[in-house]
Amino acid sequence: MSFLKIDLRTAMVTAAIGTSMLLTGCGSSSSHDSTVDMRTYEVSVSNVTPNQPFSPIAVILHTSGYQAWVDGESASTALEVLAEQGDNSDVLSDASDHSAYLTSDSGAGVIAPGTYESVQLEVDAQNGVSLSVISMLVNTNDAYTGINATSLAALESGESVSYSAPVWDAGTESNTEAAGTIPGPADGGEGFNASRSDSSDRVRFHSGIVSSQDGLSSSVLTADHRFDNPAAVITVTRLD
Ligand SMILES: [Ca+2]
Numbered sequence: 001m002s003f004l005k006i007d008l009r010t011a012m013v014t015a016a017i018g019t020s021m022l023l024t025g026c027g028s029s030s031s032h033d034s035t036v037d038m039r040t041y042e043v044s045v046s047n048v049t050p051n052q053p054f055s056p057i058a059v060i061l062h063t064s065g066y067q068a069w070v071d072g073e074s075a076s077t078a079l080e081v082l083a084e085q086g087d088n089s090d091v092l093s094d095a096s097d098h099s100a101y102l103t104s105d106s107g108a109g110v111i112a113p114g115t116y117e118s119v120q121l122e123v124d125a126q127n128g129v130s131l132s133v134i135s136m137l138v139n140t141n142d143a144y145t146g147i148n149a150t151s152l153a154a155l156e157s158g159e160s161v162s163y164s165a166p167v168w169d170a171g172t173e174s175n176t177e178a179a180g181t182i183p184g185p186a187d188g189g190e191g192f193n194a195s196r197s198d199s200s201d202r203v204r205f206h207s208g209i210v211s212s213q214d215g216l217s218s219s220v221l222t223a224d225h226r227f228d229n230p231a232a233v234i235t236v237t238r239l240d
């Protein structure tokens with residue numbers, strides 16, 4: 001899947017953060033340790049689209065205060081990179097710098113239609129825990145799916161919960177569907193471009209793929225690249 005320029009520093013950042021958390025724990029007093037609420041979550045992302053591979057998922061656990069995006073507001077540059085190119089490294093890096101950050105992980109690779117990937121994250125939930133997941137639909141200009149700051153605080157050990165994730169338009173690239181503008185296998189075109197060619201420049205629900213078979217003759221996409229909502233089913237299981 002060489003069309004996606006995945007940055008290995010994502011994994012390195014995660015590893016470094018894990019080490020620092022362990023070192024912090026070593027210095028804690030026993031009274032402080034009594035409030036620690038260690039939990040392990042498995043997050044499984046299923047691709048239920050016909051022909052929209054998902055870029056490697058960004059999975060972030062955090063307390064209240066962090067949001068990967070805000071409906072109706074301008075996307076961060078990190079989200080723009082993910083939504084246009086499928087590269088999650090800037091989103092994960094930005095999240096790790098946020099005061100609400102707990103931990104994160106990156107998917108190992110592209111999630112093909114009809115398949116899924118699971119990751120496990122261990123976290124201290126004493127101050128609350130929420131989940132954000134983001135992934136690009138790679139045969140689009142700047143569409144992504146995911147969930148944003150969903151609280152997991154009430155999920156008991158052994159329980160699972162599933163979320164239906166719609167498709168969002170990052171609002172950072174016009175949905176031309178034109179040759180050379182889509183990084184996925186339908187085109188092999190450009191990924192991230194710093195220009196904001198969508199004049200609205202705001203995140204919103206995606207209005208859908210038109211395709212060359214439904215009136216947009218300049219589209220490189222065909223009817224099988226269209227999608228319904230949800231595009232993803234995200235199942236979270238609290239393992240302990
Ligand atoms: Ca767009």
Ligand SMILES: [Ca+2]
Nearest residue numbers: 172193194195
């Ligand atoms: Ca752009």
